[in-house]
Amino acid sequence: MKTSRFALMTLAAALVGAPALAADKVSFKDPTGDDNGPGTYKYPTDTVYKRGSFDLTDFTFEKKGTKADVTLGFNTTLEDPWKMGSGFAVQMAFIFIDTDGKAGSGSTDTLPGLNVKFAPEFAWEKVIVISPQNSARVKAEVGNKAAAAKDNVLVPTRTKGSGRKVSATVDLAGLEGDPSQWRFQVVVQSNEGFPAGNDLLTRKVNEYEGQHRFGGGNDGDCDPHAIDILAGEGKGDASEVKAQQEMLAFECAEDGTAKKPATLTMVGGMKPAAQPAAQPAPTEQK
Structure with missing residues (x-):
């Protein structure tokens, strides 16, 4: 008995399109051109915010x-x-990690300034804050504005931008296990040195864009302050643009509070990672 050529070709195609998952390393892709949040957001007008500055293309955790x-x-x-001295200035990102895949275990709220929540089955245990600000500033902001979550916030010991990549090294305090079984979400924001109110170094999204404000949202506190996120299965497929927009959809009440907040899911994790779709039974070649 020999495996059919059809089955082999189907398996190969499935593996090519799947995110890279190994015991200690995971990689995901994101479509280009979706750096507009729920589909309506526009960049600030200052020239430092170049086209593509907040357009996430890939993410690797090793x-x-x-x-x-x-x-x-x-x-x-x-x-x-x-x-800033770190090789980048305008970008910022929050990497949320769900280590156990259990609804009700972890937090569905995020850090101040993002205005998004997570679905209960994707509650997170740890979040890594990637910022061009020095670690002392980031830790101070976390302590002042997110004290209840500070034990679950990881600030890198090294952060560097080069070419089109931002890389960082983080101590995994309290984060043990197999990353291929974890679930991840990356929320791309913009580094704000003079954040408003209780925002954790994040840049606001308003109804109309300004020199240092994103536009296309709402002047209240009901719109998600997320410019790009991972979606779908993290393969970079065009369908993931729609999935992102659906997650970041929101509805505001008349007083500017969230009537329907943007609710996120994650990629990777608890499902079998690189399993192809069900294959036809092998047929004997004559």
Whole structure:
């Protein structure tokens, strides 16, 4: 008995399109051109916000003992116009991790300034904050504005931008296990050195874009402050653009509060990672 050529070809196609998942390393892709949140957002007008600055293209998490290397790809060459010293300036990202896949275990609320929630079955245990700000500033902001969650917030010991990639190294305090079984969500925001109110170094989205404000949202506090996220299965398929927009859909009440908040899911994790679709039974070749 020999495996049919059809079955082999189907298996090969499935593996090519699947996200890369191994015991200590996971990688996901995101479509280009979807850096507009729910489909309506526009960049600030200042020239430092280049086209593609917040367009996530790929994400890799690799565990190395008690540390992990994280890499984020963007759809433009990174620059440091504000002299942050880390090789990038306008980008910021929050990497939420669900380690157990259990509804009700973890948090569905996010950090101040993002205005998104997670579905209960995707509650997160840890979040990594990727920022061009120095770690002392980030930790101080977390302590002042997200004290209840500070034990679950990981701030990298090293963050660097080069070419189109932002890379970081983080200590995995309290984060043990197999990353291929975890679920991830990356929320792309913009580094704001003078954040409003209780926002954690994030840039606001308003109804109309301004020099340093995103537009296409709402002047209240009901719109998601997320410019790009992972969606679908994290393969970078065109269908994931629609999936992103559906997750980031929101509805505001008359007073500017959230009537229907944007609710996120995650990619990767608890389902069999690289299993192809059910195959036809092998047929004997004559």
